[in-house]
Amino acid sequence: MSIFGEQRGSPLSGAAPAVRSEEGPDPSRGQPPVWHRGRGHPTSEGPSNGVTPGDAPAGPLVRPYTMTKGRTRPGAGGRGLDLITIVVAARDRADRPRDPELQAILTLCRRPISVAEISARLDVPLTVVKVLIGDLVAEGDVRTRAAMPVAQLPEKKVLQAVLDGIRRL
Amino acid sequence: MASADSEIRPGTQEAIPQAVKIIVAGGFGAGKTTMVASVSEITPLSTEEVMTEASQGVDDLGGVENKTTTTVALDFGRITINDDIVLYLFGTPGQDRFWFMWDELAEGALGAVVLADTRRLDTCFHAVDYFERRGVPFVVAVNRFEGSTPYEAEEVREALDVPAEVPVLMADARERESAKEVLVRLVTHVIHSRSPALSG
Numbered sequence: 597m598s599i600f601g602e603q604r605g606s607p608l609s610g611a612a613p614a615v616r617s618e619e620g621p622d623p624s625r626g627q628p629p630v631w632h633r634g635r636g637h638p639t640s641e642g643p644s645n646g647v648t649p650g651d652a653p654a655g656p657l658v659r660p661y662t663m664t665k666g667r668t669r670p671g672a673g674g675r676g677l678d679l680i681t682i683v684v685a686a687r688d689r690a691d692r693p694r695d696p697e698l699q700a701i702l703t704l705c706r707r708p709i710s711v712a713e714i715s716a717r718l719d720v721p722l723t724v725v726k727v728l729i730g731d732l733v734a735e736g737d738v739r740t741r742a743a744m745p746v747a748q749l750p751e752k753k754v755l756q757a758v759l760d761g762i763r764r765l
Numbered sequence: 766m767a768s769a770d771s772e773i774r775p776g777t778q779e780a781i782p783q784a785v786k787i788i789v790a791g792g793f794g795a796g797k798t799t800m801v802a803s804v805s806e807i808t809p810l811s812t813e814e815v816m817t818e819a820s821q822g823v824d825d826l827g828g829v830e831n832k833t834t835t836t837v838a839l840d841f842g843r844i845t846i847n848d849d850i851v852l853y854l855f856g857t858p859g860q861d862r863f864w865f866m867w868d869e870l871a872e873g874a875l876g877a878v879v880l881a882d883t884r885r886l887d888t889c890f891h892a893v894d895y896f897e898r899r900g901v902p903f904v905v906a907v908n909r910f911e912g913s914t915p916y917e918a919e920e921v922r923e924a925l926d927v928p929a930e931v932p933v934l935m936a937d938a939r940e941r942e943s944a945k946e947v948l949v950r951l952v953t954h955v956i957h958s959r960s961p962a963l964s965g
Contacts, residue, residue: 716810755955
């Protein structure tokens, strides 16, 4: 049985986000999940031009928490992951076999990338992606740099660099 | 492997850039994603946050304990400032029912842009209230729309009742230079509000 529901005939039209199937597969007896690259989630003001569509079918997708085996919160490795926590793959860990969704994240993390961007590019909800990244952190497969803590104001030199960077655009 | 680069401390591999964020807020259709697109180096992306019943008891979610599942889309763009800093621009969810996401967005944000649409000025009142209450520095950018009455920035300031120190400027969210100017004003404002003695 395919973990995906019935596929729509048309390839990515970018018109509407796929509706997630109400009739999800039973995660407990599933075959290994087939991983498709995300379709590049359209923004709320429509699909973005130039976002490379993956090979994911445009039809209903696997229920998100199937990938996390039902977990909705990251383990110890993923606590404190935030929208803009930057994640980067540990160089020496590339060849270990992993679940395809974890491998897809690692592939994206060859260059430093934020949690939000991983979620968007794989079209996997943030909560799910945080659980998966938490697993990678726990395994030592990725390193992260947290966003600034709440109470800590950005340093003046950071602000000045941001200002200069915007002016250079 | 250790690098010969003296900037990298021993024991670390390579430096991971630090991310900072700016929030772009405003009513539905005020041009938030348009503005993000004008300056972003990537085509704006959207990510979904799914809040489930498992989120119960998390402090930031006051008021939504009874919901089981809610999905919110967040649009964002990216500007690489230099090797060590990446700036993300996040649009706020346009609908009021997604207020619970604002705390996560506002946490650690450098500052915010409130995009005002003079045809529907009331739609940005709550954004102004929110950032004032949270102490997030912000500027108001009045987005020019075809067919909107040309207001002066000062009229908008008065209508929104924002204090004199908050910059209010006219903008065109579709124009890169204009969007840049808004961000420059915001970051300048943030720097000045952090060090009042220098602001003159």
